[in-house]
Amino acid sequence: MTGWVPHAIWWHVYPLGFLGAEPRAADAPPVHRLRRIVDWLDYARDLGASGLALGPVFASETHGYDTVDHFRIDPRLGDDADFDALVAAAGERGLRILLDGVFNHVGRGFPAFQRVLAEGPSAPTASWFRLGWPNGPGAEPEYATFEGHPQLVALAHDEPAVVDHVVAVMNHWLDRGAAGWRLDAAYAVPPSFWAQVVPRVRAAHPDAYLVGEVIHGDYAGFVAGSGIDAVTQYELWKAIWSSLNDANLFELSAAFDRHDALLDAFVPLTFVGNHDVTRIASRLTDERHLPHALAVLFTVGGTPSVYAGDEQAFRGVKEDRAGGDDAVRPAFPDTPDGLAPFGWPTYRLHQDLIGLRRRHPWLHRARTRVVELDNRRLCYEVRDGDRALLVALNLDDAPADLPAPSAGEVLAGEASVRPEGRVTVPGHGWAVLSTTDQRCA
Template identity: 70%
Template sequence: MTTHRPPPPPASSPSSASSASPTGEPDWVRHAIWWHVYPLGFAGADTTGADRRPTRGLARIADWLDYAVRLGASGLALGPIFASSTHGYDTVDHFRIDPRLGDDADFDDLVARAHRRGLRILLDGVFNHVGREHPAFAASPDGGDAPPRPDWFVPTGGTGPGGRPEYATFEGHGSLVTLRHANPAVADHVTEIMTHWLDRGADGWRLDAAYAVPADFWAQVLPRVRRAHPDAYLVGEVIHGDYPDIVRRTGLDAVTQYELWKAIWSSLNDANLFELAWALGRHDGFLDSFVPLTFVGNHDVTRLASRLREPRHLAHALVVLCTVGGTPSVYYGDEQAFVGVKEDRVGGDDAVRPAFPVGPAALAPYGWPIYRLHQDLIGLRRRHPWLHTARTRPLHLTNEQLVYETSAEGQRLLVVLNLAGAPADCPAPDAGQLVAGHADLVQPGTAQALARLPPFGWAVLAPADH
């Protein structure tokens, strides 16, 4: 396969203003491809709360920015970086960098170095809940039973040890106390936090557990944030539900596309590409109202290389990610075929949130072919920015073979997947040239064109008039 490297970022710098696109998101998101990092894990920080020693986490991430640029990323999506009790999602101070990761100066340096390289910065905002040590909830100095700001939380009516009132928690996690989103003071507080870090140079927010927050809360907060920062990208973590309706009612630019994530690995494992084709049809429907954040791995799920039963299907998953509509995100380590299984227990996320070495030279040699595959496919996407809003149309479908046309703005490509351990001839009407992958074209440029794929093969093809 011919090796392609991604082109440089678009001419406009991350700090330059841009108007909203027809989808409602900022124009720059059309070119966004995120490298997603969980900072506390990346830096090897202790996430139990027992060891609070500094790790220089933000500075260590900054040392990997050139690696992200070579990968083809145009943005750095950070997991939680604010002061927390343990793993980052039990925040205790949204205005302070977690001391394990650094301080304000380290944040400013990371933003400056990223922007110089054309990389945007996406922050992770945990605004559904806070940690029990948050000043608004922690026990009063005078030993009172209620939190200092009881109206910020949702009482359950029960009492705990010592008669202290109990308050609602996030999905049963006692350390995560749910905020009372009906309180205008909470909306003011979240607005202030989001605006503060956008003022400091961030380019957008991933809103954690956005599905658990009432839609009208976001509808109050987000317009206020956008008045100060109209170019900010605001995407919500949504696992299930009516994605378009959630976007409409909240005012978010996008939500996370868990439906497609599940369909990709499940269809590959089961050799059931009908499942993938069905999910792509659903995905096209979402694109009618917003552009989802797409991914094949993140900090909350088992690594793709561990999830797939056939390692050669990893390429198929990445081909789909890079050739369908969406704003793609690559989770750190996936580009090196890292393995790791998420478990439902205390510490069960650690395997999918590992430390990175001090530099690329310390990475294992067997991961680099996968990194180069990511470069090739991300490079293809960067050369075809219309893929951001592309719709797909299946042209040939069996359990183990799928040919789909991906198109937008008068442009189109053909994607051919073969999951079988034997060669396959797949119809590829009007295909005239190989863009990526491996295939022999029979009768190229005609309606009868065939793509002859090797076992476990894939190809991206362009029409003869491309």
């Protein structure tokens, strides 16, 4: 783990949506949109973020995940000069850039695949893909896809030339100032592929942060087998909103146990929203519990990420259909001044909790221990060595009287601390508290 990552908090932007790019590149003239993100960097810094996690910015056919040129900025977003300007402006504000690398598959317009279509089995790039030729060399081949989407052509990850290509792409943009990579659909790629790529990238960029998108399965095993730093913590994401909606905090407690086991091996990327899921403000059935979700995100171990708009309580429901991502990938105004006024209290709540997180950077690897638990009430301790905080959550209408051994002052939220080691949390309330001794009983 590189030395800067324990302090990292990402603000995650999906640029093609954020900047209002046309849905199809073929229909779009080149536009220098990427520099408009510069006008949002002070907003991200003031939020408390230390980095900007960008969705796809490379030349693609539609949504960015059908790449056709990994070495070129999507013309709908701009060009190399626009990218360089964004990196420079972010650096002036102490913000690092995380890029989104789509290396499991490419778009049909990817030149190596187009050469296969033009030249047949004899094409020198035929080995880059998993092909079949049932109708002979004059017909289009069968080819492996990503999750059945014909526009997403799967790469052959046992091909050395594909390894070389991915290494070259990753190092190229790290050389240009990126600080790391999110590896899209990493779960669909054999860990052995990443184990060939990662050492060569680290040799040139030892401080690069590499995080893989892994939805389910053996997270720790994937990290160990691939050599990357982290994976996305979807288990915790699901447990947060599900336990709040079902008033079943036992689910969250169980997720804490699994999360702690992961922290023994690596530090996951944690989140309550991203560009692929329904926004947290829409997912929760009771909007009064949005602060509870955020309190968990910013107190448990992990590297937190905030999806742009969640800090303004944006709504948006992902649907399983063509265009079903559009509602969670909207265009933003040109500057923060164009945001609606009703979202700013949620922004300030994020500021408070991110500020607390940054004042306690040891939370990055902190373990969680439940002090009190029932369906609607939870008090847990987060600890790293001699440093600890207490978090109290109440989903009930009535105030909750909870044991909080050695509770000190209220650092965020609302609670009354009593000298006998208990706290009272209002109905549907929450609190983060300091502790007054070395270890909670």
